[in-house]
Amino acid sequence: MPQPLNYLKETASQTAGPYVHIGLIPAMAGFDIFEKNFSNVLVTSNTKGERITLEGRVLDGTGTPLRDVLLEIWQANAAGRYNHPADRSAGALEEEFRGWGRAGSDFDSGLVTFETIKPGAITDKAGRKCAPHVNVWIVARGINIGLNTRLYFSDEEAANAADPVLNLIEPPLRRKTLVATRSERSGKVVYSFTINLQGLEETVFFDV
Amino acid sequence: MNAQAPALRDPRLNRPEPFTPPLGDGGFFQRDRSVHPPAHAPGYKSSVLRSPRQALLSLESSISEITGPVFGHNDLGPLDNDLIRNYARDGDPVGERIIVHGRVLDETGRGVPNTLVEFWQANAGGRYRHRKDTYLAPVDPNFGGCGRALTDDTGYYYFRTVKPGPYPWRNYVNSWRPAHIHFSVFGSGFAQRLITQMYFEGDPLIPVCPILTTIPDKDALDRLVAPLDLNASTPFDSLAYRFDIVLRGQRSTYFENRTAGN
Numbered sequence A: 001m002p003q004p005l006n007y008l009k010e011t012a013s014q015t016a017g018p019y020v021h022i023g024l025i026p027a028m029a030g031f032d033i034f035e036k037n038f039s040n041v042l043v044t045s046n047t048k049g050e051r052i053t054l055e056g057r058v059l060d061g062t063g064t065p066l067r068d069v070l071l072e073i074w075q076a077n078a079a080g081r082y083n084h085p086a087d088r089s090a091g092a093l094e095e096e097f098r099g100w101g102r103a104g105s106d107f108d109s110g111l112v113t114f115e116t117i118k119p120g121a122i123t124d125k126a127g128r129k130c131a132p133h134v135n136v137w138i139v140a141r142g143i144n145i146g147l148n149t150r151l152y153f154s155d156e157e158a159a160n161a162a163d164p165v166l167n168l169i170e171p172p173l174r175r176k177t178l179v180a181t182r183s184e185r186s187g188k189v190v191y192s193f194t195i196n197l198q199g200l201e202e203t204v205f206f207d208v
Numbered sequence B: 001m002n003a004q005a006p007a008l009r010d011p012r013l014n015r016p017e018p019f020t021p022p023l024g025d026g027g028f029f030q031r032d033r034s035v036h037p038p039a040h041a042p043g044y045k046s047s048v049l050r051s052p053r054q055a056l057l058s059l060e061s062s063i064s065e066i067t068g069p070v071f072g073h074n075d076l077g078p079l080d081n082d083l084i085r086n087y088a089r090d091g092d093p094v095g096e097r098i099i100v101h102g103r104v105l106d107e108t109g110r111g112v113p114n115t116l117v118e119f120w121q122a123n124a125g126g127r128y129r130h131r132k133d134t135y136l137a138p139v140d141p142n143f144g145g146c147g148r149a150l151t152d153d154t155g156y157y158y159f160r161t162v163k164p165g166p167y168p169w170r171n172y173v174n175s176w177r178p179a180h181i182h183f184s185v186f187g188s189g190f191a192q193r194l195i196t197q198m199y200f201e202g203d204p205l206i207p208v209c210p211i212l213t214t215i216p217d218k219d220a221l222d223r224l225v226a227p228l229d230l231n232a233s234t235p236f237d238s239l240a241y242r243f244d245i246v247l248r249g250q251r252s253t254y255f256e257n258r259t260a261g262n
Helices: A020-024 A158-161 A170-178 B218-222
Strands: A052-060 A070-073 A100-106 A112-119 A134-139 A147-153 A179-185 A188-196 B099-107 B117-121 B145-148 B156-162 B167-169 B175-177 B180-183 B196-199 B239-242 B245-247
Touching: A020 A070, A020 A100, A020 B117, A020 B145, A020 B180, A100 A112, A147 A170, A147 A188, A170 A179, A179 B099, B117 B156, B145 B156, B167 B239, B196 B245
Parallel strands: A052 A188, A147 A179, B099 B239, B099 B245
Antiparallel strands: A052 A112, A070 A100, A070 A134, A134 A147, A179 A188, B099 B156, B117 B145, B117 B180, B167 B175, B180 B196
């Protein structure tokens, strides 16, 4: 017998359940407990970059919106720099922009929104340009392990066409499931997205 | 993949770069999905319509996955890890007083320092403080049911609470959840993000729970069960349970002079 490797095993995931808001967004559960709360607003008045709203729904296999889903997003700032010590790229760091937020869906409509900025493009390890994108993590009742996906932007056609991750998706038709559609609503820029958990236009999910 | 690969020669010295270990890219160990529940687990009925049917697309760790949000003590309040006091109105909550403590580790056994751990639970009667919970057991006026903590330099965390009760739910006609506490953990990169549930040693509802038994691996299931830890109990005050959480391992990085993760 060789020496044992002795790696530990990752703790098993379990569903976040229907009452995930109690721990992660107590105000949605119906009470106020913490002095400081996390939210779906990533920007302050000082944040650099184009203000955008991300707005969408998560649909189940019958096309019905999940009304108890929780999303988190993780993104770079407008200069393409993540606020994390492992990102040593050249873009300017903004201490005030954490780059992370969480949102629960509306209990009636299932709508999920984030107020953020459009992230800058990132360069990967091999020196390739990656199209601007927002990393998304989805948990809910009935989801046993969080689902990872990305949102890209409809007005970045050329960058999207060259993006190394989008190009890994074999059926080209499936790539569009990750592209949020830009529109303007009373002067605000809104990117709309639909995440289909299951079925014909199923969103691409990643094993990251 | 090796971040150093393109620079074969140091132009100042005109000699080869010194050898650096080939795995120094900061990427995460491939997730072993056999220790996790499958997305589609029909015994847990709501997973049927909420599970993808297509295969996941595997992505090598990039800067988007290696990085993740950083939290600090400024994000927390002084009572955030004390569920006995953080919602107290006119006294302490009713129930078994317990301390839950443990370490957040990665698969290499290293503690994960300064990471955010969040937790939420029902009260001693199995009732959640949530507008959608209609179970007839009453809400406890002195119990909110949530808290959070940052791990210390060694990955250690602790909090104080009351032991939650089991509660019924609509799956089978007579389905009851074992007593459990939900945990949310961040780790150092977004790819380590994990939500799980902690159960209590000896609970007879554990082997019949359709959510817990979605986990195919018996050992992985056992690792979600916190043992009673008498050594950490406070005499005449609280029992203690120990719950260690393991996040994915990470390969060393050579971004900095001091190699991260070592």
